Amino acid sequence: MPENIPGLKENSVNCYTAENAVEYYKQLSDFKGGRIVITVGLPHKCPMIPLEVTFAMHDFIKDRGLLDKTEFYYTYPIGRVHSLENVAKWAAPEFDAKGIKYETLFNMKEVDGKNACVRSEEGGEVKYDLLVAVPPHKGQEVIEKNGLGENGWIPTNRNSLHMEGEHGKNVIVLGDTTNLPISKAGSTAHFEAETAAENVAAVIKMGRPVKAYDGKVFCFIEAGKDRATYAMFNYQNPPQPKAPTGAVHAFKMAYNKLYWATARGLL
Known part of the structure; x- marks a missing residue:
């Protein structure tokens, strides 16, 4: 904006x-x-x-x-x-x-x-x-206009990922849509989705969730054209970035190609 x-x-x-x-x-x-x-x-x-x-x-x-x-x-x-x-x-x-x-x-x-x-x-x-x-x-205008969340983000339980409030029992919120005080990043949605998938399956099989989201995020940090480091953290443990290297940059570039090849069904 x-x-x-x-x-x-x-x-x-x-x-x-x-x-x-x-x-x-x-x-x-x-x-x-x-x-x-x-x-x-x-x-x-x-x-x-x-x-x-x-x-x-x-x-x-x-x-x-x-x-x-x-x-x-x-x-x-x-x-x-x-x-x-x-x-x-x-x-x-x-x-x-x-x-x-x-x-x-x-x-x-x-x-x-x-x-x-x-x-x-x-x-x-x-x-x-x-x-x-x-x-x-800011978050999505449709969320704000329909009164689902201030500034376009939906109030979300930090561990269960359910929408807060009386209408949230069967609503799971992921990624940029949440109001959680963690990174708006692809890895956030990825790790939240793992929790959501396990819990949906568990509720169907035995009537209760089995996993809590711990706030896990992983971010590569490009430190120029050919060096990178990374930050991995969650609700309890802050990131500890190391000195950037060419090896981490190469891994990031390879991961990028592997991720989209997987998403397209090529791998």
């Missing part, structure tokens, strides 16, 4: 639709130097996206021979560079090593396209030559 921030839609690029991604690539390819500002709205899908787009752009600009003419400036809404504390502790030194500047406690208020600057609710102002946005997201 870039339109939720005055001026953001008209003056920034992002990667959240095919059309937007193509425009993003065009503008980054035509970029000749200056300041690239990465600005982040909350909530947003996939917690690692702000870091990944920053690292990927750094390597893209480096390959084009423009690193000495480019300044990367990353902003984030809370008091560290990522919402997950251990991920932030890993990412900040990576930024420092690459010369990526950052400002925390920066909540977007508006974008002034005429003066090429983004202003924050805290009173800050950052000039840009290219503004790359992670826009704020």
